[in-house]
Amino acid sequence: MAASSRLIAMLRSARAVAVLTGAGVSAESGVPTFRGENGLWRKFRPEELANFEAFIRNPQLVWEWYKERKRVIQRIQPNPGHIALAELEKLFPDFSITTQNIDNLHRRAGSKKVFELHGNIERNYCVQCRADVSNEKVLQTDDVPRCEKCGGLIRPDVVWFGELLPSDEWESAETAARHADVYFSIGTSAIVYPAASLPLIAKRAGAFLVEINPEETALTPGADEFIEGNSGAVLPQIVEALKTK
Ligand code: BV8
Ligand code: ZN
Numbered sequence: 373m374a375a376s377s378r379l380i381a382m383l384r385s386a387r388a389v390a391v392l393t394g395a396g397v398s399a400e401s402g403v404p405t406f407r408g409e410n411g412l413w414r415k416f417r418p419e420e421l422a423n424f425e426a427f428i429r430n431p432q433l434v435w436e437w438y439k440e441r442k443r444v445i446q447r448i449q450p451n452p453g454h455i456a457l458a459e460l461e462k463l464f465p466d467f468s469i470t471t472q473n474i475d476n477l478h479r480r481a482g483s484k485k486v487f488e489l490h491g492n493i494e495r496n497y498c499v500q501c502r503a504d505v506s507n508e509k510v511l512q513t514d515d516v517p518r519c520e521k522c523g524g525l526i527r528p529d530v531v532w533f534g535e536l537l538p539s540d541e542w543e544s545a546e547t548a549a550r551h552a553d554v555y556f557s558i559g560t561s562a563i564v565y566p567a568a569s570l571p572l573i574a575k576r577a578g579a580f581l582v583e584i585n586p587e588e589t590a591l592t593p594g595a596d597e598f599i600e601g602n603s604g605a606v607l608p609q610i611v612e613a614l615k616t617k
Contacts, residue, residue: 373600375582380613382554382580388466390552391457392545392570393603396559396585398475400451400604403444406561423533431516431525438528442493442507445475453558454481456607461485463614470545472560472567474530487541487548489567491530500524537566549574558584558603562591571595 383389395405406418416437420426427434458481461467468485469478474493478486496505498519505526510517517526531537545567549555555574562568571591575581583595584606592598599606 373606375599375606375610375613376597379554379580379582379597380610383610383614386464386553388548388551389460389464389554389556390467390548390574390579391460391469391556391558392549392560392567393457393469393471393473393478393558394560394562394567395473396561397453397457397471397603398448398451398473398477399559400453400602401448401475401477403448403473403475403477419533422530424535427525427527427532435516438493438530439511442511442528445477445493446507448475448477450477450481451604453603453607454478454483456603456611458482459611460607460614463611466551468544468548470541470548470567470570472564474528487544489531489537489541489545491528491538493528493530495529496526497529498522498524499527542566545570546573549579550577552577552579554582555579556582556584557591557595558607560585560589560591562589 399405421434421437454477457469461483469483470487470489471478472490474491476492476494494507496510498505500519501522501524503519503521510526519526549570550573552574555571557571571581575594581595582597583591584599584603586600586602
């Protein structure tokens with residue numbers, strides 16, 4: 373399904389465009405989503421692994437999961453959807469991406485204004501003294517990585533369930549939602565809060581709300597336009613349509 377001519381016309385006259393992305397935009401790069409049939413780890417739900425209590429109880433298991441994901445992310449490339457979003461940024465005076473993804477693929481695709489609500493898997497820090505620790509250090513050992521400075525536990529710099537989102541990233545994301553003429557929700561099941569409230573904040577503030585997803589989600593009924601399809605196919609079409617006068 374392609375974007376409607378109404379949406380293309382609206383984008384032509386839009387000043388501020390904001391985007392919320394989820395795991396679906398990285399699916400075509402080979403990063404498994406959380407809740408799809410080939411979900412990240414069938415036997416566990418993310419909520420059971422991605423939380424501090426699970427980490428303290430069994431750091432070895434949680435680190436096994438994150439090291440596996442770090443290795444996947446080191447091997448993959450941004451896909452046409454990420455690249456199209458980096459193209460779109462150049463077409464509007466005010467454009468931003470708010471991502472729930474921790475894979476850093478938007479920045480690697482060339483996007484500049486990216487708010488990372490749930491952290492970044494390429495960063496780690498010591499739970500005790502908060503010293504930053506690189507991925508090469510963390511991937512060197514098969515054991516649970518320990519801080520060279522104080523011996524404390526190292527953890528990935530991601531936001532786990534039950535943890536607060538980084539306030540500056542959240543502030544920027546909320547402001548972008550409030551000011552958007554057009555707000556896109558792309559590749560997210562719209563289940564995880566507070567990220568899932570951003571499209572609703574945008575719509576309430578007057579944005580035209582567009583969802584791009586191969587399946588309907590909790591958000592679909594509230595969207596002004598639902599484009600059924602993969603972001604790697606739909607987004608380049610939108611860029612193409614905007615570039616042809
Ligand atoms: C907080 C980082 C507050 C780690 C992640 C009960 C009810 C409501 C809420 C809660 C509740 N109990 C707890 C909560 C709050 C909780 C929450 O929302 N839980 C959910 C499960 C109900 N939220 C939190 O805990 C947040 N913190 O609320 O703190 C607080 C207040 C006071 C004091 C203390 C705390 C923190 C949430 C952050 C958790 N961290 N990730 C990691 O990644 O390892 S969340 C994790 O899920 C990822 O970030 C992921 O991005 C995110 C959301 O998933 P999606 O991105 O949507 O991915 P998903 O697989 O679900 O969907 C993929 C979609 O893509 C699908 O729709 C699919 O159709 C589509 N798709 C597939 N292929 C494509 C595609 N789309 C386009 N193109 C394709 N090719
Ligand atoms: Zn330390």
